[in-house]
Amino acid sequence: MRLAIIGTGAMARYYAKVFDILDPVMVGRHGGPFLLKQGDQITRMTPRFLSWHDAHVSLFDVIILAVKWPAMPLVKQFLRDARQELLVISLMNGMGQEEALIPPLAPEQLMVGVTTDAVTAYWDNQAQLPAARVSAVGQTILPLLPHPLLPLWQKQLQRLNLTSSWKFFSSQAVLRERWIKLIANSVINPLTALANVTNGDLPQLPLWSLSTALIHEATHVAQAIGLSIDDDLSSRLLQLCQATATNKSSMLQDIEQHKVTEIDAINGYIVRMGHDHAIDVSTHQALVHLIHTLSQQK
Ligand SMILES: NC(=O)c1ccc[n+]([C@@H]2O[C@H](COP(=O)([O-])OP(=O)(O)OC[C@H]3O[C@@H](n4cnc5c(N)ncnc54)[C@H](OP(=O)(O)O)[C@@H]3O)[C@@H](O)[C@H]2O)c1
Structure with missing residues (x-):
């Protein structure tokens, strides 16, 4: 092969x-x-x-x-x-x-x-x-x-x-797992990049309160395309931050190294899908904007 x-x-x-x-x-x-x-x-x-x-x-x-x-x-x-x-x-x-x-x-x-x-x-x-x-x-x-x-x-x-x-x-089961990872990335990546912190420090910050809206908007979009994500994502993401406490997210690393981030394929994708289905994705949209602004400043 x-x-x-x-x-x-x-x-x-x-x-x-x-x-x-x-x-x-x-x-x-x-x-x-x-x-x-x-x-x-x-x-x-x-x-x-x-x-x-x-x-x-x-x-x-x-x-x-x-x-x-x-x-x-x-x-x-x-x-x-x-x-x-x-x-x-x-x-x-x-x-x-x-x-x-x-x-x-x-x-x-x-x-x-x-x-x-x-x-x-x-x-x-x-x-x-x-x-x-x-x-x-x-x-x-x-x-x-x-x-x-x-x-x-x-x-x-x-x-x-x-x-x-x-x-x-099955393709459908994998798609569901991809969405769960997408949602995790859409919360942890941009928030750690904006706050310049490792994953473990994120839940201590006031910025973490945005995770509720981010999860809500993204699961709503997932439902609109036929995926039921009823897992308790808030607790799962909190556990993920704790389990990877010393990690720097890839988006934070990209920002530090003056590289183009993957924000358009993560939160940007949720925004595009949200707009297609007339769902409010304003918190994701705000993060896309903030990460683009941060990338340009660096
Ligand atoms: N690392 C992880 O733990 C992990 C886990 C799961 C999924 N992923 C995903 O896997 C993918 C790869 O991640 P990674 O961690 O391997 O990233 P990485 O270490 O930053 O490597 C990225 C690769 O993409 C190339 N690249 C980036 N921009 C390019 C451009 N404009 N033109 C040509 N080549 C370009 C880089 O080439 P140069 O070196 O020449 O810049 C490098 O070979 C990403 O989608 C990431 O989100 C990563």
Whole structure:
């Protein structure tokens, strides 16, 4: 199986290690060696690398998308000559992958899932190399799509002993999990970025009171598209902040590093869907505006 990992950041480095025996090719702007730190283990990796310019979609059977949203136009361009046999797996946060990539892909070629794996990219001063630290190995869930390569992909997961962490459910069940993660990200990411705090400090701040309106607006939109999310998301998000207390959210890191954030694919998506269904999403809209303003100031 010819596997490509699109991206060279935190998740891409982690997947390069997880799928090392498949000899994946990383596709991105810059390759080279990096360190992967998981628990006490540090591995130096130098996977095969091709630049966007030199890689061609026909070289691969399966592609894992591990880029941030600003790369989406490049991804779409890269996939424009995709054969019907290609299978693309996206575990990117945010929503809108289907709208962005179908076409050029056919619906059964794009498996959009969700993962609770957590990885942070950093620069290792001692080794003078880019690196990634795995802070949690969680669950990855993907939709069962009628794609001919899916059984082969499941076989590879079996071979790698990943069947208890990579699971397959119906498209509707995965969509519901994606919405739950979307809502969690739509609260924790922008609020920690605005307050410049780690996840654990957020619930102590007056800003946390916005979480009630954010959850209410987003679950209302989810209901309008036929998803019933009756879980107690307030308590779940509070627990998530506590369980990841020392983490800096990816949006806060993007702001600190003067990078474009994923706000348009997270809160921005909820705003677009809310407007389509005439639902009040003004708190999400305010956060989109504030994060754009903050990004421009930095
Ligand atoms: N990290 C996690 O724990 C985690 C967990 C679940 C989901 N996710 C999601 O997985 C995706 C990847 O996250 P990550 O943590 O790996 O991000 P990351 O470390 O910031 O890496 C992002 C990758 O996207 C590329 N990229 C960004 N903007 C680009 C542009 N305009 N043109 C071309 N390439 C661009 C970067 O290239 P350069 O390095 O060249 O800038 C890099 O290869 C995101 O959607 C994230 O929300 C992450």
